[in-house]
Amino acid sequence: MKENLNIQFVYPDYNLPATYDEVIESIDHTKIKPQAQSKDADVVVLTDWKQKDVDVQENVAYVLRTSKNELKENLTAINSLLEKVHRLNIVITDVADFQDVDMDDYNAILAELSDCLLEQYKKGRAVQLNLLTDRMMLSEMNNCNAGVNNITLAPNGKFYVCPAYYYEDVANDIGNLENGPNIKNAQLYKLDYAPICRICDAFHCKRCVWQNQQLTLDCNTPSHQQCVMAHLERNASRKLLQRMKESGIRLNGYQEIKEIDYLDPFNIVNKWK
Ligand code: SF4
Ligand code: SF4
Incomplete structure (x- = not known):
């Protein structure tokens, strides 16, 4: 509270003891359950x-974690979800395995999801899907920002750049409750110190520093996989926006998305020098 931080509690799938609830309710927070x-x-x-019948609540955002194949095989279920929720965040859990031969498949998935969204818009429902609608609303980077705007306090009383660092190895901690957080080379997590990301316009990309660390051994160097997927989403957002305009559908605050001819900013890095 002294640092004016916003607290997000990530709940387990069992009831917490009443004493935990009392402490949690004593402070402003967001519940992720x-x-x-x-x-x-x-x-x-x-x-x-x-x-088929997922019970959804109004004014709640939903998060769905899925592999690419699972997503492809369950587009009908996703379509039914989009008919009910006001916001769905799809988190692809196997970005690391993405290869260039998967591009057509991912484009097809995004095209089908675009069709679902367009149907909803025609019915007057302004549903949001992170993969396709976030980029339309952004004029600058809006990434995960782990280690910069967010840090994680784990059940062991230690801080981590994000939960993934904790789950990977508890020894990845960046301090504890007693002495406070202490991130070594903290600047490396910032966009200003990410030379490829800072010239990119896939503004909705998570710019996952944990995945960068896993795949490039460097938290501020993005992987080809992450960049290509984010750019396919960016381009699918652009197409959806065009189709919305053709259908007379207007979303408040949308941003024009220009046409580009690359899927990985690393491939045009010479242009930015
Ligand atoms: S750094 Fe990556 S894994 Fe960690 S919270 Fe952000 S997006 Fe998720
Ligand atoms: S698409 Fe690549 S370069 Fe662009 S923000 Fe994401 S990780 Fe960085």
Whole structure:
């Protein structure tokens, strides 16, 4: 509270002891809960999203974690979700395995999701899907910002750049409650110190520093996989925006997305020098 931070509690899938609830309720916060414990949640992480009748609540954002193949095989279930929720965040869990031969498949998935969204817009429902609508609303980078705007406090009382660092190895900590956070080379997590990302306009990209560390051994150097997927989404957003305009659908605050001829900013890095 002294640092004026916003606290997001990530809940487990079982009931917390009443004493925990009392402490949590004593401070402003956001609740991120699994579907089984979704009462009073601000954000719900869906676990059984493939079922036809997922019970959704108004004014709650939903998060869906899925592999690319699972996503491809369950587009009908996603379409039913988009008919009910006001915001869905799809988190692809196997970005690291993405290869250039998967591009057509991913484009097809994004095209199908665009069709679903367009249907909803025609019915007057302004549903948001992170993969396709976030970029339309952004005029500058809006990334995860782990290690810069967000840090994680784990159940062991230690701080981490993000939960992934904790789950990978508890020894990745960046300090503890007693002495406060202490991030070595903290500047490396900032956009200003990411030479490729700072010239990129896939503004919705998570710019996942954990994945960078895994795939390029450098938290501020993005992987080809992450860049290509984000650019396919960017380009699909552009196409959707065009189709919306042709159908007379207007979203407040949308931004024009220009046409580009690359999918990985690293390939045109000479242009930016
Ligand atoms: S750094 Fe990556 S894994 Fe960590 S919270 Fe951000 S997007 Fe998620
Ligand atoms: S698409 Fe690549 S270069 Fe652009 S922000 Fe994402 S990770 Fe960085």
